Amino acid sequence: MATTTPLRTDQQAFLVAREGGAWCEIYKLTPRNKITVGRDPISSIVVADEMCSRRHAEIELEDGSWLIEDLRSRNGTKINGAKITTRQPLSAGDVIQIGNLELLFTFDIAQPLDVADTGTADKLTTGSGAVTEFVDDAAHGPEILERKTQARYFTESNLLIDDEESGAREVMALLFRLVVKMVAATDMVEISEIALDGLLEAINVDLGAILLFPQEVEDRSDPNSLRIIAYRAPENTPYHKVSSRLSRAALQENQAVLGIDMDEEGKGFQTLNEMEAQSVICAPLRSNDEIIGLVHLYSLKSNTILGAHALEFSLAVADQLAITLANLALRDTLTDELAKAFNQNRSLRQLLEVESDLVGSSVSMRRLRDSIARVARYDTTSLVRGESGVGKELVARAIHFNSNRRDAPFVCLNCAALTETLLESELFGHEPGSFTGATNRKIGKFEQADTGTLFLDEVGEMPMSIQAKFLRVLEGHTFERVGGHEPVQVDTRVVSATNRDLERAVEAGEFRKDLYYRLQILEILVPSLREHDADIPELAQHFLERSCRRVGRDVPRISKSAMQLLVRNEWPGNVRELRNVIERALVFCEGDEIGAADLQFTQRSDPSAWLDAAHQQNFQPRSLESLELEHIAATLKWTDWNKREASRILEINRSTLDRKIDRYGIAPPDSATR
Numbered sequence: 031m032a033t034t035t036p037l038r039t040d041q042q043a044f045l046v047a048r049e050g051g052a053w054c055e056i057y058k059l060t061p062r063n064k065i066t067v068g069r070d071p072i073s074s075i076v077v078a079d080e081m082c083s084r085r086h087a088e089i090e091l092e093d094g095s096w097l098i099e100d101l102r103s104r105n106g107t108k109i110n111g112a113k114i115t116t117r118q119p120l121s122a123g124d125v126i127q128i129g130n131l132e133l134l135f136t137f138d139i140a141q142p143l144d145v146a147d148t149g150t151a152d153k154l155t156t157g158s159g160a161v162t163e164f165v166d167d168a169a170h171g172p173e174i175l176e177r178k179t180q181a182r183y184f185t186e187s188n189l190l191i192d193d194e195e196s197g198a199r200e201v202m203a204l205l206f207r208l209v210v211k212m213v214a215a216t217d218m219v220e221i222s223e224i225a226l227d228g229l230l231e232a233i234n235v236d237l238g239a240i241l242l243f244p245q246e247v248e249d250r251s252d253p254n255s256l257r258i259i260a261y262r263a264p265e266n267t268p269y270h271k272v273s274s275r276l277s278r279a280a281l282q283e284n285q286a287v288l289g290i291d292m293d294e295e296g297k298g299f300q301t302l303n304e305m306e307a308q309s310v311i312c313a314p315l316r317s318n319d320e321i322i323g324l325v326h327l328y329s330l331k332s333n334t335i336l337g338a339h340a341l342e343f344s345l346a347v348a349d350q351l352a353i354t355l356a357n358l359a360l361r362d363t364l365t366d367e368l369a370k371a372f373n374q375n376r377s378l379r380q381l382l383e384v385e386s387d388l389v390g391s392s393v394s395m396r397r398l399r400d401s402i403a404r405v406a407r408y409d410t411t412s413l414v415r416g417e418s419g420v421g422k423e424l425v426a427r428a429i430h431f432n433s434n435r436r437d438a439p440f441v442c443l444n445c446a447a448l449t450e451t452l453l454e455s456e457l458f459g460h461e462p463g464s465f466t467g468a469t470n471r472k473i474g475k476f477e478q479a480d481t482g483t484l485f486l487d488e489v490g491e492m493p494m495s496i497q498a499k500f501l502r503v504l505e506g507h508t509f510e511r512v513g514g515h516e517p518v519q520v521d522t523r524v525v526s527a528t529n530r531d532l533e534r535a536v537e538a539g540e541f542r543k544d545l546y547y548r549l550q551i552l553e554i555l556v557p558s559l560r561e562h563d564a565d566i567p568e569l570a571q572h573f574l575e576r577s578c579r580r581v582g583r584d585v586p587r588i589s590k591s592a593m594q595l596l597v598r599n600e601w602p603g604n605v606r607e608l609r610n611v612i613e614r615a616l617v618f619c620e621g622d623e624i625g626a627a628d629l630q631f632t633q634r635s636d637p638s639a640w641l642d643a644a645h646q647q648n649f650q651p652r653s654l655e656s657l658e659l660e661h662i663a664a665t666l667k668w669t670d671w672n673k674r675e676a677s678r679i680l681e682i683n684r685s686t687l688d689r690k691i692d693r694y695g696i697a698p699p700d701s702a703t704r
Contacts, residue, residue, distance in 0.1 A: 043096055045075070045089075045126075046134040047268070055268035056139060056261065059096065065089040067128055068101075075268075081105050081129030089120070096120040096135070105129065138515065139258050174279060175309075176288040176338050178345050204232055205346060212354045216462035216470060218242075221358065222260040225351040229327060230262055232347075233340040235311075236330040237263045240351070242315070242323035250321045253277035259323075264330075276312040281321055286313035286345040288336055309336040313344045315352040322352055362471055369478055388424055389572045390565030394557045398425070405552045406432035411504060413489075413549045414527040416556030419606035422527035423487060425556055429525055430483040438482030443475045446488035454496050455512050458503075464513020474511065476503060479522045489549065490530030490541060501545045524549075559601040559608065566597050569605065573612040574624075581669065586619050591626040599631060607632060613679055617661075617668045659694045662687070671698045 043059040057075060059065055065074040068086040077086070083103035090097060099117040100107040107114055108127040120126075126133040208228040215221040222240035230238055239261035247255045253274060276289045290309045315323040325348045329336050388399065405412050406429045414422045423442065430440045443456055451465060459474030475484055486492075492500065503509050504524060508517035526549050535541035559566070570588060578585045588596075592615070601607055611629060618628040662680065669675040677687045690696075 042137065043091075044136050044139055046136060046139070047075070048132040048134065056258070056263075057268045058263065059089065059091070061091040063090075067133075068103075075133075077128060077131050079129035079131060082131070086128055087126070098126060103128075139261070174276065174287050174289050176341050177279075177283070178286040178338075178341050179284065180345075204228075205343075205350070208232075208347060209350050209354075212351060215354075218355060218358060219260055220463075221351065221354055223262075225325075225347055226260050226262050229325070229344060229347055233327070233336065233343055234329075235327045235336065235340075237261075237328040239326045240315075240323065241326065242355075243321075251278070251282045253281060253324070256324060276310060277324060277326075280312040280314050280324055284314055284316065284321065286311065286341055286348065288338070288341045311336055311341055311344050313341075313348040315348050315355070317352040317356040322355065325351070369473055388421070388428060389569050390562055391568065392562040392564045394562040395565060398554070398556065399428075401554050402428045403432060405429055405554060408552065409433065409435070409523055410551050411523070411549055412525045412552040412554065414525065414554050414556060416527075416529060417558050417604055418529050419604035420556040420558055421605050422529075422556055423485065425554060426483070426485040426525040426527060429554075430485075430523075433483070433523070435482050435523060439479050440483050440485065441475050441479035442485045442487065444487045446491035450493045450495060453493070454499075457496070457500065458509050458511055459514075459518075460512035461514040464511075468513065471511075476509070476520050476522050477518060480520045481522070483523045483525055486524065486526045488528060488530075489526035490528035490532055490535060494540070494542065497542045497545050501542065501548060504545075504548050559604045563597060563601075566608065567593055569608055570596055570612055573609045574616065577613050577616050581675070583616075584622070586616070586621070587623045589623050589625045592624050592629055595626050595629055603632060610681075617665045617679060658690070659696070662690055662694065663696050666691075666696065666698070 045057040045059060045065075047055040047057065057065075063074075066085065066088050067073060067075045067077060067082075068084050069077055069079070069082050070084040073085070081104075083101070083105070085101045086103040087107045088099050088101055097117045097119055098107070098109070098114070100114055109118055109120075109124055111125075111127070120135045122135065122137050124135045126135065208225065211224045211228070212221050215224055222242075226238050226240055229235070240259045241256040242259050243250055243255055244257060249255065256277075276287050279285065279287050288309065288311050309329045311325070311327040313325040313327075314321045315325065325344060327336070327340075327344060388395070388402075402425060412426075412429060414425050416422050426442075427440060430436065445453060448456060455465075455468070455472065455474065457474050457476060459472050459477060460468050461471055462468055499509060503520070508519045510517060532541055532546050532550075536543050536546050559569075567588075570593070574588065575585050596608070596611070603610070611631060614630045615624045615628040618630070619625075662676075665676045665679055666673070669679070673684060673687055677684045680687065682690075
C-alpha cells in the first residue's frame, strides 16, 4: 500500500468511481460527514451491485487523515488489491475496490489519476486530469434542441438569461467582469474555475465542468481524450460525464449544442435522466481554428430548462476562456524560452571571461587538463572535488565547453546558498500559488540547462529531503515543478562540486549512499594552490593583467620581494585568495611596481608573512579606523570614484560604502565625478 500522505487543511479530497472499465462519477468528500458506501439507498455512494452489502464501507476524516473501514461486508473491501481487516488510511492514488466498482482516492482531479495495478483495472489517465471515457448513447441519448456556431454580441431582445427584463448593458457588464477575472488569473485551473463559477451563477445551472485536450492529442473530435480540469457540483451530488452524443456533436461540428432528455428508458451513466438533469449544454473551446476542450453545463431543476439565451452566453464565455488559456500557454512558452536564451547568453559571456583562467604549467595543472579532456568526452555525471577557492567552477565550465554540449546552456546553482524550499524551487521550478510569493510560473535550473550542463556547487549541503527527487532525475525519470502536476523530461548533464568529505557524510547518515555513488561516476580532484605553488608567479601575473584591462590601467611590475612573499604564503583561500590579494595590491600601488608593502593578506594566511610584511613596511601602531579610512580613500582614488567598482573590490555593499564615505568625510577631487 502507498505511504500515507499527510492531509493539508486546504486540500479537497475526491473519489473517482470506475465501473466496467470507464469512470462514471466523481464525488467530493465532505470532511464534516462520514461517507457511506453500499446498496442502501440512503448511502452517500449507492452501489447497484449484488456483491456489495447494504452497508459495505465507511470513509471519514480523522486527525488530518482520511480513513476507510469495512463494515463487516459479505465480500470485503480491497485497497490496491489487498483486502483490509482494520481501519486503513488513504493516500492519493489508492484504489478502493467494492464488488465491481473501483473508487480512486485523490486530492486533485486536475492531475494524472493513475490507478494502481490491481489486476482488474488499467490506468484511468494518460495525461492531465481525469479521462472521460464515453459510451455511444445514440439510441437512448438526449434530443439536441439548439445549435450555435457563433455567439452574437447580443441585442436588447435576445440578451435575456434568467430575467426577461435584463438588458444588453447588464449582460455585457457581466461578461466583461468575468473576462477581467480570467485574464488576471495565473494558471490553467484557476482560469477554468473562474469561468465555471461565472457560468453557473449567470445562467442558473447546478453542475458543470471544464475539460481540455492534452497538448499531445491530435484527434480533437474524440471526447474520450478529454481531461477534467475543473468542475462544480452541489454538495453530496456526484459529477457525471455528459452524453457522448452531445460531446461528439460539439467537437465534430464545432458548435455549441443544447440538449434535453426525452428518453425515460435510457440506460447507462451517459443519459440525462439518470442524473435527473432536465437539460445540458456542451460548448467547444476554440482557439485559432482548433478545439482545445469543452464546457459542460447541467440543469438539475425541473423548473429550469436551459434555453437559447443560455446557450449563446455559454458559447461567448467559452470563446473568451479559450483565448485566455491560449494566451497563458503562449506566455509560459515565451517565459521559458527567454529564460533559456538569457542563460545561454550568460554562459557565452562567462566563457569569454574564464576560457584562460585554468592557468599554470606545473605537472599538477597538466594532469588536471588531461582529466578534464577525458571527462568531457563522456556525457555522464561528474563530481569535482577540492578545497574552497581552488577553481572547481572553472573546471566544470571547462568540462562543459570541451564537450559536445558546448553550444547549449551552462547553468550554475549553489546548493548551500538557499533554504530547502527555495532550493527545490530553483532546481525543479514552481507553479503559481505553490508557496507564498510564487505569483508566476518559473522553470527550474534543470529545465534551463536542457541539452546543456547543470553545475551544482556545494552539492554536499543539499538537504536529505531533496536528495531523493534529485536522484530520480539523475536516473532519467521525469519530475514535476513545485505545486505542479505536469511531468517534465529533460536531457541535462550534471556536474557537481563539493569540498565536503562525502564519505564521512554518508557514514553519518547526512548524505544518501545511492546518490553519492551516482554522483561519483567520474571524479576530478582539483589540487590546492599549495600543491602547485610553482604556478603562483604565472597566476599572479594573469590576475594582474586581467584587473588592469578591466580598469584601463597600465600593468605594473611585481617586485622580487613581493613575488617572494606571494610564493611563501600558505594560501588557505587558494586561487581565489591570490586573485583578491593582487586586486588589493593594485589599489595600493602608486607607481609602476607592486612592492611587498602593497600586499595585504587575509588573517587566515601565514602569520610569518604578516610579520615579514609589517617589518618591510616600517610598521607603526595605528587604529583599525584609520586603516579603513586610508584603504577606502585609496580604492576610490584608484577607481576614479567609480563606487560600483570600489564596492566590488572592497567586497561590501554600495549602501555600506556610501555610509562609510559619509562617516569618514571622504570627498572626491573637484575633477572626479560620481
